[in-house]
Amino acid sequence: MDLAVVWFCVIAVLWLGYLFLEGFDFGVGMLLPVLAKDNTERRVMINTIGPVWDGNEVWVIVAIGATFAAFPGWYASLLSAAFLPLLVVLLGLIGRGVAFEYRGKVDTERWRRWWDRVIMTGSWTAALGFGLIIATTVFGLPLDQNGNRVGSVFAAIRPATVLGAVALAGFSLVHGAVFLSLKTDGEIRLRARRLATRFGPFALLPLGALLVWVQVDSGSVWTWVAVAVVVVAAASAFERLEKGREGQAFAALGVVIAASVVGLFGALYPNVLPSTLDPAFSLTVENTASSPYTLTVMSWVALFGTPAVLVYQGWTYWVFRKRVSAAHIPPVHVP
Amino acid sequence: MDVLDLARWQFGITTVYHFLMVPLTIGLSVLVAGMQTAWVRTGDVKYLRMTKFWGKLLLINFAMGVVTGIVQEFQFGMSWSEYSRFVGDVFGAPLAMEGLVAFFVESTFLGLWIFGWDRLPKRVHLACAWAFSLATIASAYFILAANSWMQHPVGVVMDEGRPRLTSIWAVLANNTAVAAVPHTVAGCFAVAGAFLVGIGAWHLWRDRGDQPVWRSSIKLGSWVGVVAFSALAITGDLQSKLMFEQQPMKMAAAEALCHTEKPAGFSVFAIGDVGRPDCESVKSITVPALLSFLAHSDFDTEVRGVEDLVVEYQERYGTNYPVDERLGELSGKPIDYVPVLPVTYWGFRLMIGFGAVSAFIGVVVLWLTRKGRLPRTKWFPRLALAGIATPFIGNSMGWIFTEMGRQPFVVVPNPSGVDGVWMFTARGVSGLTVGEVLTSLIALTLVYAALAAVEVFLIARYVRAGVAGVMPEKPDKPDEPSDTLAFAY
Numbered sequence: 001m002d003l004a005v006v007w008f009c010v011i012a013v014l015w016l017g018y019l020f021l022e023g024f025d026f027g028v029g030m031l032l033p034v035l036a037k038d039n040t041e042r043r044v045m046i047n048t049i050g051p052v053w054d055g056n057e058v059w060v061i062v063a064i065g066a067t068f069a070a071f072p073g074w075y076a077s078l079l080s081a082a083f084l085p086l087l088v089v090l091l092g093l094i095g096r097g098v099a100f101e102y103r104g105k106v107d108t109e110r111w112r113r114w115w116d117r118v119i120m121t122g123s124w125t126a127a128l129g130f131g132l133i134i135a136t137t138v139f140g141l142p143l144d145q146n147g148n149r150v151g152s153v154f155a156a157i158r159p160a161t162v163l164g165a166v167a168l169a170g171f172s173l174v175h176g177a178v179f180l181s182l183k184t185d186g187e188i189r190l191r192a193r194r195l196a197t198r199f200g201p202f203a204l205l206p207l208g209a210l211l212v213w214v215q216v217d218s219g220s221v222w223t224w225v226a227v228a229v230v231v232v233a234a235a236s237a238f239e240r241l242e243k244g245r246e247g248q249a250f251a252a253l254g255v256v257i258a259a260s261v262v263g264l265f266g267a268l269y270p271n272v273l274p275s276t277l278d279p280a281f282s283l284t285v286e287n288t289a290s291s292p293y294t295l296t297v298m299s300w301v302a303l304f305g306t307p308a309v310l311v312y313q314g315w316t317y318w319v320f321r322k323r324v325s326a327a328h329i330p331p332v333h334v335p
Numbered sequence: 336m337d338v339l340d341l342a343r344w345q346f347g348i349t350t351v352y353h354f355l356m357v358p359l360t361i362g363l364s365v366l367v368a369g370m371q372t373a374w375v376r377t378g379d380v381k382y383l384r385m386t387k388f389w390g391k392l393l394l395i396n397f398a399m400g401v402v403t404g405i406v407q408e409f410q411f412g413m414s415w416s417e418y419s420r421f422v423g424d425v426f427g428a429p430l431a432m433e434g435l436v437a438f439f440v441e442s443t444f445l446g447l448w449i450f451g452w453d454r455l456p457k458r459v460h461l462a463c464a465w466a467f468s469l470a471t472i473a474s475a476y477f478i479l480a481a482n483s484w485m486q487h488p489v490g491v492v493m494d495e496g497r498p499r500l501t502s503i504w505a506v507l508a509n510n511t512a513v514a515a516v517p518h519t520v521a522g523c524f525a526v527a528g529a530f531l532v533g534i535g536a537w538h539l540w541r542d543r544g545d546q547p548v549w550r551s552s553i554k555l556g557s558w559v560g561v562v563a564f565s566a567l568a569i570t571g572d573l574q575s576k577l578m579f580e581q582q583p584m585k586m587a588a589a590e591a592l593c594h595t596e597k598p599a600g601f602s603v604f605a606i607g608d609v610g611r612p613d614c615e616s617v618k619s620i621t622v623p624a625l626l627s628f629l630a631h632s633d634f635d636t637e638v639r640g641v642e643d644l645v646v647e648y649q650e651r652y653g654t655n656y657p658v659d660e661r662l663g664e665l666s667g668k669p670i671d672y673v674p675v676l677p678v679t680y681w682g683f684r685l686m687i688g689f690g691a692v693s694a695f696i697g698v699v700v701l702w703l704t705r706k707g708r709l710p711r712t713k714w715f716p717r718l719a720l721a722g723i724a725t726p727f728i729g730n731s732m733g734w735i736f737t738e739m740g741r742q743p744f745v746v747v748p749n750p751s752g753v754d755g756v757w758m759f760t761a762r763g764v765s766g767l768t769v770g771e772v773l774t775s776l777i778a779l780t781l782v783y784a785a786l787a788a789v790e791v792f793l794i795a796r797y798v799r800a801g802v803a804g805v806m807p808e809k810p811d812k813p814d815e816p817s818d819t820l821a822f823a824y
Binding site for chain 2: 046050051052055057058061062065067068069070072073075076078079080083084086087090091093094095097100101105106147149153290291294297298301302305306319320328
């Protein structure tokens with residue numbers, strides 16, 4: 001099999017890992033002001049992702065780094081053409097990362113309220129922004145023959161990509177709510193579950209709409225199958241949740257995002273970033289791939305690196321598998 | 336200002352800022368892992384208290400290192416897309432390896448370390464600290480391998496106008512990288528050492544308890560600082576010898592050496608403008624023949640000056656930029672091969688100077704506190720606290736010198752390497768609008784400034800509180816089983 005195609009799949013898998021993992025911690029951040037009634041409950045929510053959010057975030061760093069290594073043309077064109085949306089995403093990621101660490105370091109209401117706002121806004125902007133950027137790579141940009149943007153600064157912002165933004169934010173909300181009902185105990189668990197069952201189906205609608213749009217645009221038989229899987233998995237997620245099987249519901253949402261990534265990247269292939277001006281200018285797996293030697297080197301690194309990552313990250317989730325509840329939260333101790 | 340200037344300012348600001356957090360994280364994480372090891376081995380609670388106190392400061396700082404690091408990775412594509420297209424086949428590989436091999440380990444095991452107190456077995460928990468701290472060094476290695484390739488491209492052939500990787504081993508074992516890694520890592524330890532000395536000495540002088548903790552911290556920090564400085568001197572010498580070979584212009588600029596000299600003297604200090612166009616600065620203190628020795632380990636050799644090198648560079652790489660609209664104002668203009676002399680000259684001197692001052696302060700503090708002594712003068716804590724800043728400044732100056740000294744190139748031509756593997760900085764920038772880059776420059780600078788204030792505020796607060804601020808005395812209820820988390824945000 002062609003190594004460039006393998007690397008296209010690897011990058012899809014890295015995005016899948018990222019959307020699955022950080023999807024729920026975006027959701028937790030987005031729901032912070034909605035689900036928690038007091039500071040202890042907010043701390044319960046934050047501590048469900050405390051030990052893992054940073055590890056989750058590395059998935060996108062590796063996805064972007066791997067794109068640089070395997071498809072430099074894709075990396076260069078996408079990141080420069082979608083400059084402003086990416087800037088907003090970066091500011092969001094900066095804010096929420098610092099906020100998790102700094103929020104509890106001073107014991108005043110004002111201090112916490114500020115960082116809560118940063119967590120919430122950062123989570124929203126990053127989820128919306130990454131949705132927009134993924135949709136942009138699928139729907140394309142006005143690129144010239146050199147892969148540079150011809151259109152305006154806001155070329156990446158149009159109905160199809162905005163739908164992508166809403167789709168990822170919606171998924172993150174549901175995923176976060178189900179994760180919270182899986183990882184917490186007490187009042188907040190019930191609240192999270194109720195929220196997910198009541199509003200979850202609506203929050204997933206944009207994702208469905210996005211997938212259908214992409215398929216109509218450039219889909220094939222097997223990407224339609226992926227969409228069907230998304231629908232079935234989403235339905236079963238809510239069915240399991242109603243039965244109180246939170247773990248299974250969470251896993252079903254994993255299938256939802258996995259099949260969505262298959263649907264999106266499958267429809268994109270063999271392009272990696274279509275040009276909306278002229279299909280001849282589109283960036284493809286073939287014309288942006290690094291040399292076979294570089295891809296071989298990267299394949300060896302990934303072959304040994306990825307299983308190791310999965311093992312020790314899996315272990316982290318095992319170590320911190322216990323549900324968190326208000327009773328577990330130690331009193332605030334700051335200097 | 337055009338897109339090129341703005342993109343350069345942004346890269347400079349975000350990188351220097353990022354590299355304020357990184358050295359402290361690298362150095363301190365290893366020292367904290369060492370403290371925890373001492374605790375696990377001896378059971379002495381003093382070492383546990385040290386681990387907790389310095390560990391907390393490490394975490395406050397680490398958060399900023401992570402979030403500013405993300406910007407670095409995206410920035411190549413966002414602002415330097417032409418550069419990314421040119422070097423992607425080579426440069427992306429170490430970058431991706433950094434993520435896959437180092438960042439995953441760092442972030443995952445740091446999470447385990449922070450939240451794993453009392454939950455993981457002692458030794459497993461300690462292993463997490465080591466996994467985290469060693470991964471920070473691995474991360475430094477990969478990113479320096481990538482940077483060294485820009486300073487000295489190896490392991491490639493030119494293929495359809497772009498360098499194509501032929502040997503990843505050549506890139507990873509690039510002699511430039513092999514010299515840069517220990518030098519940079521030693522700089523990180525100098526920072527961590529001075530941090531321990533400064534804060535420890537201040538607490539010792541304040542005399543509010545935990546004296547053994549502060550004494551041990553000072554001792555550790557001073558020794559680390561002194562050893563780090565020796566390592567910096569040795570590896571710095573190695574690096575400069577390589578650079579005389581690989582980037583003669585950078586070294587000539589470091590000396591503001593305009594005319595070729597034989598033997599060449601080393602300028603310690605200059606009065607007046609070293610960058611004057613006629614190149615006739617007043618160098619007040621010069622050590623005769625030392626530069627020849629630094630360059631070639633021989634007091635009698637010739638060192639080429641800026642003027643001769645310009646002629647050579649013009650012959651090899653052209654006198655004018657090509658006519659190309661993507662070069663903006665520079666299209667067709669003459670190429671200036673001389674880096675900004677005042678920046679390189681003073682950057683080089685301040686790097687060495689602040690590094691030396693930092694080591695000197697460590698030794699002084701160690702001497703003043705010998706055998707349980709403690710000076711009661713106000714100068715003592717002031718000196719120690721001021722000492723914290725010195726290696727930070729030295730590190731920043733080193734980077735500014737290294738990166739500014741390679742201008743106008745972003746990929747510096749390798750004199751003995753493959754023809755054509757080089758790139759002008761002006762060529763590497765993305766085709767963006769001034770508005771876009773200006774927006775991001777302003778936004779990032781403001782956010783960074785605000786966060787710097789927050790970090791300094793928090794660190795100062797935790798420093799003032801001492802160990803008690805991070806280790807509350809546990810209530811005496813040993814029989815009561817508790818579900819409370821050992822640590823929670």
